[in-house]
Amino acid sequence: MQDKIIEVLKKEIQTDKEQDLTEILKDYRNGSIGIVQLNPIVGNIEHNANKIVKHIKLAQKIGLETIIFPELALTGSPLEDILTRYSFLADECTKWINEIAKITTKTTAFVGFIEFHNNIYYNSVAILKEGKILEVIRKPYIPKYLDSKELTPTKYEQNKNIVQINNKKYGIIIGEICFENEIEFSQKPDIIINFSALCAKIIQECDFKTKLTEVSKKYCAPLIFVNQVGAVDSMSFNGGSCVFDKKGKLLANTKYFEEQFLIVNPEKELGRIYQTEKNINNQKQQEEFSLDYEKDLERTYKTTIQGIKDYFSKTGFKRAVLGLSGGLDSTVCAVLLTDALGKENVLGISMPSKITSDTSKNDAKELAQNLGINFTQVPIKDMYEATNNTLQGLFNTIEQNWDCRYKQSYTPDNIQARSRAVILWGVSNEFDKCLPIATSDKSEAYVGYATINGDMSGGFAPIADITKTKLFALAKWLNKNRTDKNAIPESVINKRPGAELAIDPKTGKPLIAEDALMPYEFLDEIIWRIENKKECYSDMINSEFLYEKKNNISKEQKTQWLDKFYRRMAGALYKKTIFPPAIIVDTKTTYKQPITSSSINYKGHTEEEIQKIIEKI
């Protein structure tokens, strides 16, 4: 019997040491707990219930005392406004909980779900045992759009956060432990469980593990943090479920970014600690901008891979098509897509124009060969010419009435980018479950250095939250750390980026992005200062940039770059609204600004300036 259980466990549980299993199973009768770090699909109750039931049955089979699932396990999180559009969902949840309860045996199951009770939505945890719902612990749940309008939720019900089962008192915390000011239990719990659906960026924001251990120490009780894993659109949940003993010492944890079934026995201090990924949630807030991204690249890689994987699998897409320009952005995208979706599901298309260099064409081809992805080349010459001819004739007609034609325009440049997007969307229309990829990176998205309906266009944007200097580091890291070493051609990493849409009149060669914008090192430091230091224009004028330390640049040059950045950032606001979902990797806080506020004066005024302005009114 024991052998058979070990076999099942080996197959279905992510653990490999037979020693551990034997030890755990010896003790499972008293105090053993299965922790399910679940990757749900938001709103797809049937899908989530299927996983929950499978895990409960497994827990029963191996005789665990308890099995726990994350907050809102049955619905997934965040629900956004789903409960208002699919108003039956809360009822549906209750039906499923009732039916799941019926299959429970001696193993107690704690399942997070949405409950509509006394006309209020609750973020609840149901406790199921021996065919019944023993108890429901409730925390008011405020659907986003109802926020502060239709509901006046009751306060967090402190007197109901202790549940006794078989002489053991469970202290229940639902939701964001790090933002609760004070956790209060009416009685001393024997064990504390924090049911969570906390996304990675929130965990990173607060000193999360310290908060957890404090609670554990305060009540002198072991604490289990069980969290959701997986990506929901842009949001990344990396899991990080863990167990502390009553002294606040780490007893067990899960792997990050994986749906996992972890078995522990906090009473007997049995558990397993994964040592591998120290840098996932413990990034120290840097004091200074630095190009040394090394320590953060594994997290960046795994966040992006999970983001792509889950976006595709949860929306029903399977294949990705992208333009391969031979440049850094599309190259890194291709590698990440290959690792996330499998090489057979990735199609790279080289779409050269007359400006495209031979190096770029060769780099694209070499990359595709190294990755083993599908690859083809199609020139855009005919499309470009037909479009340009149509447009130039049209422009001449329009010009007769509108005297606002630019003497120099980006139109021909952008025709190339847009023709390429038409090709990618065409492939998406013609082949099943195929989504085009927007390859813009964060540095360029910030300043709108990208073409609407061109390289900004796609169904998903994998690297739009990774700056260019970090992408260079990531490219090198990928060459070193992937099983297939050096898939990215050296010349991609060594050349200076440029869109190859236009010729620089000064050099007669394709325009280099840094010549048109500013050095990426400088640009990325501006972004870093805005996001991490909350600096504004005048702060940055007075700060010393890394680039300034290394290079001798004038005050005028710096001011010019900063002005260019702020002007472009404001001008890019309207472009951003039509940008596809991007995986949040680095952004600490989602930022929203009305597009119609783009005329904001980023420099501010002195008292004297204001006086003078008012005098003139």
Next chain:
Amino acid sequence: MQDKIIEVLKKEIQTDKEQDLTEILKDYRNGSIGIVQLNPIVGNIEHNANKIVKHIKLAQKIGLETIIFPELALTGSPLEDILTRYSFLADECTKWINEIAKITTKTTAFVGFIEFHNNIYYNSVAILKEGKILEVIRKPYIPKYLDSKELTPTKYEQNKNIVQINNKKYGIIIGEICFENEIEFSQKPDIIINFSALCAKIIQECDFKTKLTEVSKKYCAPLIFVNQVGAVDSMSFNGGSCVFDKKGKLLANTKYFEEQFLIVNPEKELGRIYQTEKNINNQKQQEEFSLDYEKDLERTYKTTIQGIKDYFSKTGFKRAVLGLSGGLDSTVCAVLLTDALGKENVLGISMPSKITSDTSKNDAKELAQNLGINFTQVPIKDMYEATNNTLQGLFNTIEQNWDCRYKQSYTPDNIQARSRAVILWGVSNEFDKCLPIATSDKSEAYVGYATINGDMSGGFAPIADITKTKLFALAKWLNKNRTDKNAIPESVINKRPGAELAIDPKTGKPLIAEDALMPYEFLDEIIWRIENKKECYSDMINSEFLYEKKNNISKEQKTQWLDKFYRRMAGALYKKTIFPPAIIVDTKTTYKQPITSSSINYKGHTEEEIQKIIEKI
């Protein structure tokens, strides 16, 4: 002197009866109040301060006792996350308030602004008089992204909402009066002022005027509601500032949708009531879906016109270019753009393909002539052929590796829509301050019956919150109510809509949208039921639709349409992320749903079904 004042007033204040003016001016020394229904640009302090100072100076010139501006007049609202990115803004506000105070004389000015005080952001009203800041009334302001994290704001400071100036007690309410549970003043105010920046849809949601009059009656004091006007991206602020006497009777109001300077004397019961636009904020919640849109069309028209006007002027755009297909959507868009931007700033381009009928071409041309807008025609034949040839060759190559090519695809249809978008964006690139318009309507946007990077593409979407059946009514209304009668050709209103992208194999004629989807009347009722009744699939199966009452359709037919709607709506989630800003006209609540929740089962399950599913796991 009095004559001169009247002259100034006539020029600068929206009032036309000399009688009124003389009366007001006779009494202005005691208790006269200027109410400025301001249209600010969010974040553009200098712009807003300029307007504020101008109005203060005018009020001084004509000797008003008091002048009041809306909540957050200096910054505009909503600020979204601006305060975190432009962290100097709160300081900047304080500097401006200090300097504005210096120019004040005997006329007391109440100006809403953002204040950073004791490490908390406040939504404050500064009271300025005789060169000084007399007082600041504060309400904690929680920047969106800080919400519940970094700040624990103090409660609304009830003891500080009474201010005494010249023996008169002002009761101050900042913000959303309709959501305040109870307004409490420590002393009886002589007059109550509610400083607001309330958008139209929130005002419509609650029985707003009743709430206001209740407060007025409770304290037996006149009440002034001063509100922001103007559009901020998708949001419409329609103003509706008004004054009630101490018995709660309407004494004065502003015109909707206009920046206006209204002068009243509540003590002497002097004011002016505009009678014109009764239906703007008093729409009764309909009990049943109806095609009788008549009463709501003026509001719809004005909301849209303001939305276009403000989006363009506040972002710095001036001209609009759109494709004129001869269909209803682009036709109505063209009319609205003409009225909002002026005919000289609108360019309609007819871009026929081989499927385009002569009627469509003629209708487009006739419309343009009627409107007097710029018009040209350019066939997309060459672009289409070059693209189709490029794609078909490419597809044959791809097919060798990917065996997932559709037997029938929408690719050729969509090439047409996308070629047109490439033309429009090209025009936008070539001509100064010119923005392409996305012409999709609400019915089609809901079910994704539109082409990504095609007709869904543009910088702004004027009619994306107006359903098709309402658009038909609006078209007829426009023909009747605009100065230029019957600008829209009859045949546009009489023909059945279709994108003219494909031939219907059944008829050999261009595909009719209702044949591909379902009757618009039915489709629009589904949308109405979701948004107004919060009905879900099973509710609708059991409801009787207007279309059912008029036509004999089978249960199967109804189920098929509902299924099609829900499947398409879920599938359209990813399309919506790349849709440009649309003016909110009818949507009661902004709706957000994770794209990765598109596999949601919209039908729900019965207990029996759930049991069977669980048994099989």
